[in-house]
Amino acid sequence: MALTLSSPGIFAAQPRASTLQAGFERPPAAAKLRCYWWWLNGNTTAATITRDLTAMKSKGYGGAILVDANGANQQGNADVPAGPEFGSPQWTALYLHALKVAKQLGLEISLNITSGWNLGGPSVPPEDASKMLTFSRHIVNGGGRRSIALASPPLTNDFYRQIAIIAYPLRRGAQLPGEAASGRRAIENLPYKAAFKETGFSMPPSSGVLRNLPPAAGEADTLAGDVINVSAFANANGLLQWTFPSGTWEVLRIGYTDSGAKVSTSSGAWQGLAIDYMSRRAFDHYWRQTVAPLLDAARPYLGTSLRYLVTDSWELGGTNWTEGFRREFLARRGYDPLPYLPVIAGRIVQDRATSNRFLADLRRTVGDLIVSNHYDYFAEHAAKYGLGIHPESGGPHGAPIDALETFRNAAFAQTEFWAVSGWHRVKDNQRFFVKEASSAAHIYGKPYAAAEGFTSMGLAWAESPGANLKPTFDQALTEGLNRLIWHEFTSVPKEFGMPGREYFAGTHLNPNTTWWNQAGPILLAMNRAQFLMQQGRSISDLLYYRGDQVPGFVRVKADDPAHVLPGYDYDVTNEDALLHRITWSAGRLATPEGLRYRALALPRSGSLSLPALRWIERYVKAGGLLIGSRPQGPLGLLAPQEQRDYDEIANRMWQGCEGRQLASYGKGQIYCTLDSHAALLAFGVAADFSYSGEGSFDYIHRRTASADIYFVRNESNKPARAVLSFRIHGRTPELWQMDTGAISPAPVYIEHAGRTEVPLSFPASGSVFVIFRQPSTLHAVQVKRDGVSVFPSAIPGSGLYATRRGTLATAEPGNYVVDRSDGSQKHFKVARPVDEPKFEAEWKLTFPAGWGAPASVSLTKFDSWTASSNPGIRYFSGTAVYHGTLDVPADAALSGKQVWLDLGDVHEVATVMINGKQIETLWHPPFRVRIDQSLHAGSNPVEVHVTNLWPNRLIGDLQPGAHRYTQTNVNAYKKDSPLMPSGLLSPWSLSVATLQGSR
Numbered sequence: 001m002a003l004t005l006s007s008p009g010i011f012a013a014q015p016r017a018s019t020l021q022a023g024f025e026r027p028p029a030a031a032k033l034r035c036y037w038w039w040l041n042g043n044t045t046a047a048t049i050t051r052d053l054t055a056m057k058s059k060g061y062g063g064a065i066l067v068d069a070n071g072a073n074q075q076g077n078a079d080v081p082a083g084p085e086f087g088s089p090q091w092t093a094l095y096l097h098a099l100k101v102a103k104q105l106g107l108e109i110s111l112n113i114t115s116g117w118n119l120g121g122p123s124v125p126p127e128d129a130s131k132m133l134t135f136s137r138h139i140v141n142g143g144g145r146r147s148i149a150l151a152s153p154p155l156t157n158d159f160y161r162q163i164a165i166i167a168y169p170l171r172r173g174a175q176l177p178g179e180a181a182s183g184r185r186a187i188e189n190l191p192y193k194a195a196f197k198e199t200g201f202s203m204p205p206s207s208g209v210l211r212n213l214p215p216a217a218g219e220a221d222t223l224a225g226d227v228i229n230v231s232a233f234a235n236a237n238g239l240l241q242w243t244f245p246s247g248t249w250e251v252l253r254i255g256y257t258d259s260g261a262k263v264s265t266s267s268g269a270w271q272g273l274a275i276d277y278m279s280r281r282a283f284d285h286y287w288r289q290t291v292a293p294l295l296d297a298a299r300p301y302l303g304t305s306l307r308y309l310v311t312d313s314w315e316l317g318g319t320n321w322t323e324g325f326r327r328e329f330l331a332r333r334g335y336d337p338l339p340y341l342p343v344i345a346g347r348i349v350q351d352r353a354t355s356n357r358f359l360a361d362l363r364r365t366v367g368d369l370i371v372s373n374h375y376d377y378f379a380e381h382a383a384k385y386g387l388g389i390h391p392e393s394g395g396p397h398g399a400p401i402d403a404l405e406t407f408r409n410a411a412f413a414q415t416e417f418w419a420v421s422g423w424h425r426v427k428d429n430q431r432f433f434v435k436e437a438s439s440a441a442h443i444y445g446k447p448y449a450a451a452e453g454f455t456s457m458g459l460a461w462a463e464s465p466g467a468n469l470k471p472t473f474d475q476a477l478t479e480g481l482n483r484l485i486w487h488e489f490t491s492v493p494k495e496f497g498m499p500g501r502e503y504f505a506g507t508h509l510n511p512n513t514t515w516w517n518q519a520g521p522i523l524l525a526m527n528r529a530q531f532l533m534q535q536g537r538s539i540s541d542l543l544y545y546r547g548d549q550v551p552g553f554v555r556v557k558a559d560d561p562a563h564v565l566p567g568y569d570y571d572v573t574n575e576d577a578l579l580h581r582i583t584w585s586a587g588r589l590a591t592p593e594g595l596r597y598r599a600l601a602l603p604r605s606g607s608l609s610l611p612a613l614r615w616i617e618r619y620v621k622a623g624g625l626l627i628g629s630r631p632q633g634p635l636g637l638l639a640p641q642e643q644r645d646y647d648e649i650a651n652r653m654w655q656g657c658e659g660r661q662l663a664s665y666g667k668g669q670i671y672c673t674l675d676s677h678a679a680l681l682a683f684g685v686a687a688d689f690s691y692s693g694e695g696s697f698d699y700i701h702r703r704t705a706s707a708d709i710y711f712v713r714n715e716s717n718k719p720a721r722a723v724l725s726f727r728i729h730g731r732t733p734e735l736w737q738m739d740t741g742a743i744s745p746a747p748v749y750i751e752h753a754g755r756t757e758v759p760l761s762f763p764a765s766g767s768v769f770v771i772f773r774q775p776s777t778l779h780a781v782q783v784k785r786d787g788v789s790v791f792p793s794a795i796p797g798s799g800l801y802a803t804r805r806g807t808l809a810t811a812e813p814g815n816y817v818v819d820r821s822d823g824s825q826k827h828f829k830v831a832r833p834v835d836e837p838k839f840e841a842e843w844k845l846t847f848p849a850g851w852g853a854p855a856s857v858s859l860t861k862f863d864s865w866t867a868s869s870n871p872g873i874r875y876f877s878g879t880a881v882y883h884g885t886l887d888v889p890a891d892a893a894l895s896g897k898q899v900w901l902d903l904g905d906v907h908e909v910a911t912v913m914i915n916g917k918q919i920e921t922l923w924h925p926p927f928r929v930r931i932d933q934s935l936h937a938g939s940n941p942v943e944v945h946v947t948n949l950w951p952n953r954l955i956g957d958l959q960p961g962a963h964r965y966t967q968t969n970v971n972a973y974k975k976d977s978p979l980m981p982s983g984l985l986s987p988w989s990l991s992v993a994t995l996q997g998s999r
Contacts, residue, residue, distance in 0.1 A: 018773070020707055023531045025741045029106065031531035032062030033523060036452065036488035038503050039094075041070045042083035042115070042267040044491040046097045052491050053101045055511050060523045063108030065310050065485060066098060069116045071265040074504040075457070078969035082268035086115035087290055092297055099298055103305035110308035110390065113291045116266030117312030120274035123289050126159035128282035129273035131321045132196065132259035134160070135252055135345050139174045140167075143246035150238035155257040157273070162255040163326065164338055165231045165240060168222040170248045176346045177221070184219045186346060188212060192398075193359040194344050195320035195366050199398030202430040203553040209363065210549060210605050210635070212356045221347040222250075224339035224354075254341055256321040264315050278322035278369035280377055287381055295385050303386045308411060309378070311391045314399040320366055332368055333361045333636065360549065360635035366400045367550035371408070379409035390414045392452060394436050395553050403553045404440045404546075404574040412448035413440035414485065417476050419456040419507055420468045428475075429556045435572070436554035438480020442538050443577040445593040450483035451476060454507035460972035461499060461950035462980065463507045464908050465515065465522055466924030471765040473526060474713040478698045479557045482533035484526060497967025499950050504970070514878050515909045515947045521921040522909075525738040532736070532769055533711070536704035537595050541685055542570040542627075542676050545578055547603035548612065549635055557698075562601035562627065564676035567687030569700065571597070575612055587623035587668060598685050601676045602628025607635045610646050617649050621666030627679040629672055630654035686754070688727045695720025695762070706773060713767035721761035721791045728772045729754045732779065735794060735802075736769035740920070746770070747792035747802040748780045751821070760794040763926050768794040782819040785812060797900045797928045798991070809898070809993050835892040836992045837899060837935065839942075844883040845983075851878055851953070851965055862987055864907070866952065866979040874979070875956025882944040882984060886914070890937045898993035899932035904986030906946065913943040948982035955979060 023031070037052065056064060068086045073079035084090035095111075102109050114121060120129070134153040140146060153160065178186025191197045193209050200208075230251070234240040238253060261274040276282040291309070298306050329337045340349050340358040348355050375393055382389045388411025394403030396416065407413040418424075418431040425431045438449035453476065454469055463469055473484070489510045492500035499512045509519065544562040546552055554572045555561075564570050573582060583590055589597040600619065602608065608616070608631040620626050630650050638646060656663030657672035662682055664670075671679035681687075689699040689710065696715040701708065708728055714720050726733070733746040733756055750757045758770065783790045783800055790810070793799035800810045810816065810830060818826040843860075847853035853872035859882075868874045903910055906927045912919040914934040922929060934940075950966075951973060957964045958975040 020535065020704070020773070021743065024528050024736060027524070027527040027531040029062045031534055032060055032527050033484040033486055033530065034063045034065060034108070034110070035061060035486040035509070036506070037064035037066050038488045038490040039066065039068045039083070039267070040072050040490050040492075040501055040503060041080040042068050042086060042091060043080050043493070043501070044083060044094060045493050046094060048491050048493045049094060049098045050101050051511070052489065053098065053105055053107060055516075056489070057105045057107060059520045060527055061107065063102070063110070063307070064489065065110040065112060066095065067112040067312075068267050069112075069265050069503075070267045071503045071505065072501060072969050076971050077504050078971065080501045080969060085268050086121075086266070086270045087294060092294065095294065096297060099301040099305045103301055107305065108307045109305050110310045111294065111306060112310045112312065113294075114263060114266070114311065115270035116263050118261060118264050118274040118316050119277075119286065119311050120263045120272055121266070121270050121286075121290060122272040124273040124275055124282075124286065126157040126258050126273065128275055128279065128285055129157065129159070130259040130261040130276050130316055130319045131256045131278070132319060133194070133254065133321045133344055134257045135254040137345060138251040138253075140244050140249040140251060143244050145241070145243040148240045148251065150234065150240055150251060150253045152238060153253055153255055153257070156260045157258045159258045160255055161323070162231075162253070163321075163341070164229050165234050165251065165253050166227050166338065166341065167230045167242065167244070167249055167251045168227040168342060169245070170221055170250055172219070172221055173248055174250070177219070177348055178346070184216070184348070185213055187343070187348065187352065187355055187359075190346060193356070193363070195363050195400040196318045198317055199551050201397060202425065203396045203433050203436065203555045204398040204551065205555065206549045206552055206605065209551065210607070213352065215352040219348055220351050222342060222349055224350050227339040227342065227349070229338060250342070250347070252342060252345055254344070259317060259319050261316040261319070274316055276322055277316070277319065277374040278325070278366065280373045281323075283374060283377055291381070306387065308388045308390050309382045310389065311378070311393070313392045313395065313416065314397050314401070316399065319400065320362065322369065325365070325369070328369060329361070329365045332365055334639065335637065337362065354637065357635065357637045361637060363400050363550040364548065364636060367402045367405070370401050371405045375406045376409050390450060392416060394433075394440070396433050398551050398553075400550055401552075402548070402550055402574050402576070403436055404443065404572070405576045407440040407446065408444050408576065410446065412446045412450055412483070413437040413444070414450040414452070416452035416455060416487075417472065417479075417481075419454045419459070419463050419472050421456050421458055424457040428558060432475060432479055432556045434476050434479035434481045435557045438538070439554050439572040441480070442540075442571045442595055443573045443581060443591060445581075445591060447534070448483040449480045450485055451481050452487045453481075453484045455487045455505060456507055457505045458972065459507070460502075460970050461508055461513070464949070466908065469507065470924045471717070473529075474765070474767045475698070477529055477533060477711055478700045478713060480538065480700065482530050484530065499966060499968050501969045514950055517879070518909045518911055518921045518923070518945075518947060521739070522923050528738045528741060529711070529769075532709050533700075533702065535709060536702045536707070537593065538571070539688065539701040539703050540569040540571045541598045541680055541688060542568055542601055543582070543589050543597040543599070544570050544572050544601045544676075545603060545612070546572050546574060547605050547607055547635070548575040548609045549605065549607070561604050562676040563674060564601070564680065567690050568677065568680060569688065570676070575609060579611060579615055584619050584622060584624055587625060589619075589624070599625035599627055599676070599680060599683060601674060602626070602631065604674055606632040609634050609636070610638060610642055613646060613649050617653055620653065620668035620670060623667035625669055625671070625683050627671045627676050628674045630657065686727055687725075690725045691722040692725075693720070693722030695722060697722060697724070708772040710770040711767065712770055714762040714765055717764045719761065719763055721759070723757050723759045724770070726756045726758070726770065726772070727754070728756045730776050731756070731772040732774045732776050733758050734771045734773065736771050737795070738769065742796060742804060744796065744802045744804050745779070745806050747800055747808055748783055750781045751776060759791050761791045761799055762794050765924075766794055779821050780808070780818050781821050783808070784817045785810070785814040795926060797902075797930065798926065833992050835889045837886050837888045837892065837940075837990060839988065840885040840887060842884075846881045846883065847873070847876060848878060851876060852956070852963065853880070862984045864985050865948070865982040871956060871959070875952050875959075876982070877948055877950045877953030879945050879947040880983065882946065884942045886935065886940040886942050888935050888937050888940060892937070897932055898930055899935060900991040900993070901929050901931045902989045902991065903927040903944065903984060904988065906984055907948055907981045909947045910984070911945040913945070915940055944984065946983050949980055951977070952979050952982060
């Protein structure tokens, strides 16, 4: 039994609810999650739209992204009948109805401006489509005048535009580098370095395009100065007439064609080419034809229910040219790319290093144009209608972009994260891309780090809210998430049955989901967390400059490119923000919004541009702290004088690093290797968060004018306990529970050497907000039971914990000694209770009608429904109710006591009701709830409404001769697929806590 002892004077009374506390208890609209609202194959109705939006509002959503798309028929699933085509009059009428209802309900809508993703559609002509370089080559041996019919380069969609015909002598003969006869190695990873292909699937590292083979003397095919533009000597059909000097020459006919990229996962007839993301003309054409009519029709809702425009993630593949690219390259890079185009065809121009630098400049120019001519331009167009944008532009596919830069003109940054799956994206670096959104939000001053969340493949309604979604959400929080966009909520007309038609991927959550009626408290918990994560400013000691490479992404937090973990957090900046937004004062880096960083870490690639190097020199001279070794050089080509300037700066900055770890430069310091953790300690920056004890913990920290907000999670799926140490002194640590909204002071804490140490025990995958608001007062620094130190619990209801008023509570009888911060002690004794509530032996389990299960069964033990011999129970999916009676003896005075009910092993969600009153919905371990406030002497009827997931019923419907209760297009299960444990799997237990004064 658990007895609770009040210790007057140990904790000060809590002040009235602050603004922070009020927002935590009742999160405002900005803190509420959004969702991807899928109009599957355009098939929805006005009645379904009204039901959907009303349901969202009732469960705590703040809005939705309206996405017309298909995808129902992928991975072996059946298709969904097509509804009205995107943008048609019938579709527009439904869209306007959605905006009208959303306005009435106070919901925000973001509109995906195409059907599916990859912006484009049936009206996009080849000249507006995504472009790719293409070429043909011809070898000429010997001098003299020749007439050569040059072959047409390969083309797509019958589209080709010529850049030039160039001729150049081959110093090493006709063989290409990489061919055995050439004796030379090819340029490594050329298809990726030249942006013909995406570099990967999941925020790929830049190492593949930055890795270069060592140069060898005499390996060049030709020199840039020897490349001759002979375009004027050829006609439109490619007939070249030119006098060749002696030797072996290659003629390259090079131009660009369509890349073949198409709209992906679109509805019905909305098929077609994806637009050229480097072309403003292509965007203008698409906007006028498709987007402007939708916005003009929605003018009554602009800025109210219609707030944002959206495009989804890049799945275009590679792209590397556009109309006017040569002119843009010259303006941005300072030299003509034409003499280096043989590199695209596999030749080495000048030398290997020069060829690789040209390719880096090519990718950088592609990335620049995608940002300025697509994402920046998109924001300009939206702003004319009073709207913002939040495209999911930064990956995860390895697009030729500076991912952070794509967010610079967005209303907020958005990436994605994935739920746990057994076969798809199983590693964290394949699942979590939130660090990019949070870094972009911080360096570009955006209010939200948003993410498409809980995307998954192959699970099909099998995501456990507690075992899968909660630890995933907690990890996303520590990556910086503060706006979840749930993927997805499919609009399903009722005639499609239950669970209805669905998209092939995502964690399906809509009124057809088994636990929808219990979703409100789950989403409220997430909204509470998001509210806290939106307050104040992020605290990160390190700013990591990732360099100017394209592609360039920010990977999972644990990737730790600057080697600063654990104990500190970091943001990642690109060159654009470094040069144009980051400033410094008294050696501290700062953003215009007030974020501060103690030090700057250099790219682990070892490459810096000349503008960045000049900026960094000024920063260090002014007193800045820099971490990293001497840069190896720029990625792109420099003019000779620029290269000399570069070397001079690098030499004088790092000359003090000869044989030393720490060097001074101007008023600043340089830590001479990229070990940011050691560097911060050497600079005298104490860890923001640390721990000692069992398990592994992660954290994130935000600060307001009056509070420090930490979120701490147990990274293990096992219970763990540790002493958590925070870089805070002089304030009381409070434990804020996102599930219940409960706030209590930490039972025990120690202030030492400018830090606050809080011993806590966590359940498996447990988490808690630790918030410092109030000045520290007299408090417990240690509690012993029978002479042994007790670890307090991070979660109320077991172990040693504190109530909202600061009363100490313990789950174990014994003799207790409380050591207090003023050196005094308090003693108390906890005895076992004599009279306590008890459950009657008889239990009943009832099922809803119409789903094949019996109306009720009597229970003699708790077990998974799947263990039943009755197929109606074994294959049941939905909510069943456990009925019992809790007897409270007449002489068991409940005044001054706490009674806790622990349901044990639950699959998946449980709502507890006592005496007809709903107490709480429990959705993750520990499934424990305080119930004393709802008890009275005598018999107390208890109901526990337990909901499992859809797979069991779907599997049951596949049994030979079985009656089919479900309707869906999803074919994820077979008749012999394993069933999921369901219901209450272990006996309930009670803990009684008695509140007494100390002695």
